[in-house]
Amino acid sequence: MSDSTPPKDGDFASWVDEKSEALKFELGEKFPVPPTxxxxxxxxxxxxxxxxxxxxxxxxxxxxxxxxxxxxxxxxAPLSDDELARQALEAGGDDGDNKTPE
Structure with missing residues (x-):
C-alpha cells in the first residue's frame, strides 16, 4: 500500500474501494484463516x-x-393417527410456540 496516489475529483469512492480491497488481500496473505x-x-x-x-x-x-x-x-412401523396428532400438537410450527400448533 505504498503507492497512494490521491484520487481525482469524483473518484474518491472508487479509490477507497480499491484501497480497501488491496488491504483485505494484504491482510489475508499475512493472517490466513485456519481450516476448521x-x-x-x-x-x-x-x-x-x-x-x-x-x-x-x-x-x-x-x-x-x-x-x-x-x-x-x-x-x-407406521405411526398411528393418535401419535401423529400428538406430535402435531406438540410441534411449535414456524413460530416455535407449541400453544398455537399449525
Missing amino acids: ELHSPSVHVETGRQKLEEVLLEHEEPTPEFLEELKALENA
Whole structure:
C-alpha cells in the first residue's frame, strides 16, 4: 500500500474501494484463516448429519450413516393417527410456540 496516489475529483469512492480491497488481500496473505478442526470421517462436515435434500438436490454421495438411518426409517412401523396428532400438537410450527400448533 505504498503507492497512494490521491484520487481525482469524483473518484474518491472508487479509490477507497480499491484501497480497501488491496488491504483485505494484504491482510489475508499475512493472517490466513485456519481450516476448521471439526473434520471427522464419521460426521458430515457442514451439518453434523447429512440431510436428504443434500443427497437428492445437491448430488452428494450418501454416507454409510445416512444409508443406515434411511433403512431404519423404512423398516420402522407406521405411526398411528393418535401419535401423529400428538406430535402435531406438540410441534411449535414456524413460530416455535407449541400453544398455537399449525
